[in-house]
Amino acid sequence: MKVVRLLASASIALASNLQIPLDSSSAPPSYRSELVSLHKSLVEISSVTYTENAVGNFLVKYLTERGFVAEIEFLPPPDHVALDDDLGDRKPRFNVLAWPGPKHHPAPTVLVTSHIDTVPPHIPYSRSDDEPNGDTVIAGRGSVDAKGSVAAQIMAVSELVREKKINPEDVMLLFVVGEERTGDGMRYFSDTISELDPPPNLKAAIFGEPTEGKLACGHKGYFGCTITAHGKAGHSGYPWLGKSATETLIRGVVKVLDADLGSSEKFGNTTINVGIIEGGVASNVIPEKAVARIAGRVAIGPEESGGAIVVERVRRVLKGMDEDAFEIECVNGYGVVECACDVPGFDTATMNYGTDVHNLAGDHKRYLYGPGSIFVAHGADEAIKLKDLEQGVEGFKKIILHALADEAGEL
Numbered sequence: 401m402k403v404v405r406l407l408a409s410a411s412i413a414l415a416s417n418l419q420i421p422l423d424s425s426s427a428p429p430s431y432r433s434e435l436v437s438l439h440k441s442l443v444e445i446s447s448v449t450y451t452e453n454a455v456g457n458f459l460v461k462y463l464t465e466r467g468f469v470a471e472i473e474f475l476p477p478p479d480h481v482a483l484d485d486d487l488g489d490r491k492p493r494f495n496v497l498a499w500p501g502p503k504h505h506p507a508p509t510v511l512v513t514s515h516i517d518t519v520p521p522h523i524p525y526s527r528s529d530d531e532p533n534g535d536t537v538i539a540g541r542g543s544v545d546a547k548g549s550v551a552a553q554i555m556a557v558s559e560l561v562r563e564k565k566i567n568p569e570d571v572m573l574l575f576v577v578g579e580e581r582t583g584d585g586m587r588y589f590s591d592t593i594s595e596l597d598p599p600p601n602l603k604a605a606i607f608g609e610p611t612e613g614k615l616a617c618g619h620k621g622y623f624g625c626t627i628t629a630h631g632k633a634g635h636s637g638y639p640w641l642g643k644s645a646t647e648t649l650i651r652g653v654v655k656v657l658d659a660d661l662g663s664s665e666k667f668g669n670t671t672i673n674v675g676i677i678e679g680g681v682a683s684n685v686i687p688e689k690a691v692a693r694i695a696g697r698v699a700i701g702p703e704e705s706g707g708a709i710v711v712e713r714v715r716r717v718l719k720g721m722d723e724d725a726f727e728i729e730c731v732n733g734y735g736v737v738e739c740a741c742d743v744p745g746f747d748t749a750t751m752n753y754g755t756d757v758h759n760l761a762g763d764h765k766r767y768l769y770g771p772g773s774i775f776v777a778h779g780a781d782e783a784i785k786l787k788d789l790e791q792g793v794e795g796f797k798k799i800i801l802h803a804l805a806d807e808a809g810e811l
């Protein structure tokens with residue numbers, strides 16, 4: 401596979417009008433207005449998955465104007481598109497790769513990455529400065545997931561370069577498309593990383609997703625199944641002459657819900673969401689067919705096969721109840737994803753959602769962190785406090801410095 405790359409722009413000197421941050425915790429950081437303005441631009445541009453072109457173009461322009469070298473990496477047209485996916489304008493989709501300038505193509509050891517697509521629908525940007533406790537709250541789609549991380553990561557790298565705390569050549573930024581659907585952006589980057597010239601020799605990758613400012617020690621795995629129950633139609637007055645597909649399905653799904661599908665001390669129980677259930681044609685007809693779509697959050701490993709292990713248990717539960725009635729189609733997904741949470745000064749936690757972490761192959765250390773809460777992330781009220789966004793910049797700075805020191809054997 402040949403990567404199509406385009407040198408977006410040569411580097412420009414880092415903006416020089418930034419000031420040294422004050423040490424007082426009450427003083428706003430010197431980068432506040434730059435951070436707010438970057439975050440605002442990102443959130444204002446709609447970038448629901450498959451329509452990330454405009455936000456990608458914005459990022460390239462923004463980064464190259466501020467001393468980064470940026471490249472774009474075009475993705476092939478998406479496969480496996482679900483029926484309800486809106487392919488929008490069908491403009492080219494691309495990942496944005498960036499290096500703090502001035503050199504083009506250094507061989508960085510630490511990757512700082514997040515995603516630029518969002519879930520639908522787009523929700524306009526708004527800002528409220530009159531919260532009861534004096535907080536500024538910024539709302540809009542992606543304000544948390546994950547444009548809060550994107551803005552905080554760019555600011556963190558810019559600040560570390562400006563403060564001369566890192567060698568610019570050691571760090572690389574990557575903003576991918578498609579995380580909210582299939583992870584095709586990160587998978588494409590991963591598949592073609594060896595074609596970068598020279599290829600990065602990644603020792604650590606820092607993934608930005610909302611963790612409420614906690615350092616994630618890992619997250620649950622995932623799988624999905626479509627379960628179809630087949631019955632035999634007939635008059636509802638004579639149920640023994642037919643076989644009810646809905647009844648079979650309901651009993652089967654309840655058995656799956658009640659089954660022990662695997663648990664671990666670190667990640668808790670594997671959980672099942674019965675997202676869709678449908679079947680039958682009329683209340684007085686024994687239903688011939690019923691379908692359930694379930695998604696599981698996997699609490700066991702290994703990463704490669706933990707999802708398949710749980711899928712096998714689901715199959716066994718259903719087949720054990722009725723050998724012939726069920727047709728089960730599954731995406732095996734993956735098991736628990738372990739992340740490093742060894743950076744001092746953070747609260748730690750595990751997450752119950754999926755990320756791009758497992759889509760990047762390699763034996764690099766993996767960190768997962770970001771400002772804002774997952775509990776508002778896909779909702780109508782998605783919003784982030786300015787102070788949390790700023791805390792995110794400081795958090796990313798700490799993790800980047802830790803990863804670099806770790807890699808250099810300085811810890």
Ligand SMILES: *[C@@H]1O[C@H](CO)[C@@H](O)[C@H](O)[C@H]1NC(C)=O
Nearest residue numbers: 658659660663667668669670
């Ligand atoms: C996990 O499942 C077990 C048994 O089904 C239950 O007793 C326990 O409370 C669950 N744990 C959590 C953290 O939900």
